[in-house]
Amino acid sequence: MVKVAINGYGTIGKRVADAVALQDDMEVIGVSKTRPNYESKMAVQKGYNLYVGIPEREKSFAEAGIEISGTVDDMIEEADVVVDCTPGNIGPENLKKYQKAGVKAIYQGGEKHTLTGLSFNSFGNYADSLGKDCTRVVSCNTTGLTRSLKPIEDFVGIKKIRAVMVRRGGDPYQVNKGPINAVVPNPPTVPSHHGPDLATVMYGANIVTVALLVPTTLMHQHNLMVELRDDVSVDDIIDVWEKRSRILLLNAKDGLGSTAEFMEYAKELGRSRNDLFEIPIWKESINVVDGELFYMQAVHQESDVVPENIDAIRALLELEENNEKSIAKTNKAMGIL
Ligand SMILES: NC(=O)C1=CN([C@@H]2O[C@H](COP(=O)(O)OP(=O)(O)OC[C@H]3O[C@@H](n4cnc5c(N)ncnc54)[C@H](OP(=O)(O)O)[C@@H]3O)[C@@H](O)[C@H]2O)C=CC1
Ligand SMILES: O=C(OP(=O)(O)O)[C@H](O)COP(=O)(O)O
Incomplete structure (x- = not known):
């Protein structure tokens, strides 16, 4: 041991x-x-x-x-x-x-x-x-990016990634963190550290990220735009992610249209501290337009x-x-x- x-x-x-x-x-x-x-x-x-x-x-x-x-x-x-x-x-x-x-x-x-x-x-x-x-x-955000992007890189190859990272202001217990009533570009410069950080575990990743802080404590939320090396369908992408662990494809139409509802889902899983170790991706958000993949996901920062x-x-x-x-x-x- x-x-x-x-x-x-x-x-x-x-x-x-x-x-x-x-x-x-x-x-x-x-x-x-x-x-x-x-x-x-x-x-x-x-x-x-x-x-x-x-x-x-x-x-x-x-x-x-x-x-x-x-x-x-x-x-x-x-x-x-x-x-x-x-x-x-x-x-x-x-x-x-x-x-x-x-x-x-x-x-x-x-x-x-x-x-x-x-x-x-x-x-x-x-x-x-x-x-x-x-x-x-x-970090939690970079782990979330890697979970969904690495299988796509392995499957079809990626030319370029852009991501908008909507970050939680603080963890639920952090009474002194914020913002309480603002959207804060954080950092106000581009790129944020998440893109270069991804390249430390997904070598050669061509990625630019921008990040914001918002008044929520539950989860981070990511919006991804990914230029692919080849033509694939939405079903191909879904198939790739369905085969991977630590990713969940969840439907907004099932009452899971927000980070709050994802956290309620995690409670139903009955785990200690209501943790959601997996990265949930909104299935409806997945689309491929002109060879570019779009999707939205969330990150339970305390546990992923x-x-x-x-x-x-x-x-x-x-x-x-x-x-x-x-x-x-x-x-x-x-x-x-
Ligand atoms: N929270 C998050 O969302 C995530 C955090 N991380 C990273 O994980 C790391 C830890 O973060 P997190 O768990 O949130 O931090 P917390 O503040 O929740 O916990 C930090 C712990 O370290 C202890 N500690 C504080 N100062 C010292 C010190 N000088 N020497 C030894 N121990 C000390 C604290 O003890 P005490 O309370 O007794 O002072 C506390 O137990 C950071 O690198 C963070 O960036 C990564 C992913 C997500
Ligand atoms: O590692 C984290 O976020 P990050 O990927 O934005 O650096 C954790 O959510 C901690 O972030 P914090 O530095 O806002 O406490």
Whole structure:
């Protein structure tokens, strides 16, 4: 069993921890928090060993009556691999610790590609992370783009991609984020970082993205325009996506015409935290006009990258050489469609 530590038990970290716990070839040896709040208490209640992310704060956990197993440095020493789910830009400091301890590391999309020089998507470039010391799972938005675009690239070839990314203002718990009443070009420059980020896992992708922030917390939403290398029909495209996992073709006419309804659908799936690991694509939005594919999709930002983190652990530790086998194993353990 590979020993996995989760550094940062927040939106992504707590989901990755639970997903690791579901696998039969890896185990959670600890999770870290910097604040002794309800999440710290619940991590301990769930049976995870809790470590203090900022060692000087050990006393505050004792004062709150929360049992800890040590500091983050102790946790790193115990691990074969650390999944770093701390907020973006803390990574460079942590990387020194991981390297000193000789432990492998997986970063998230809030860190720059240059930190690791290698990014990861299960469908895009799994093999490139085999046996490596560290990699970076691309962001929720980039993961969503890769999920739907890679099968199209493999099927017919892509000349050019343009995407308009409508991004959620903040996660549901983030009371201090916004906007509350505005549409904000974010960034106000073109391209946004998502296009170049896609090319770190789908090499050679010719893509330009523009991005906006809107007052919603539920999901991101993407609008894609894709120039294809050959003539294909809408049915061909549907057929390609139907054969892939981690993509859902859903119908607006079935009452699923919005991100709010997608999240209601996720609740009906009955998963922990109402997560939607798959990327839902509105089936009615798929069209091919003059060799150009159009479609609209959404991204549950809190959860879509979680299965990719599991596959990234298998790649770094060389538990499975074949990406499709890892994807199938992760899907089965997590009940992913
Ligand atoms: N949320 C999202 O939509 C997505 C986020 N990502 C990326 O995942 C990463 C994590 O994001 P997210 O889960 O949202 O972040 P959160 O803020 O929800 O969680 C961050 C966690 O890291 C801990 N932490 C904070 N500061 C430190 C520190 N100095 N050292 C160690 N741990 C620390 C926090 O502990 P405490 O609360 O105790 O301070 C918390 O448990 C980022 O790179 C982000 O860009 C990727 C895809 C989607
Ligand atoms: O990685 C994300 O988005 P991104 O792909 O737009 O960078 C997550 O949704 C976190 O984004 P945030 O930086 O707005 O918290």
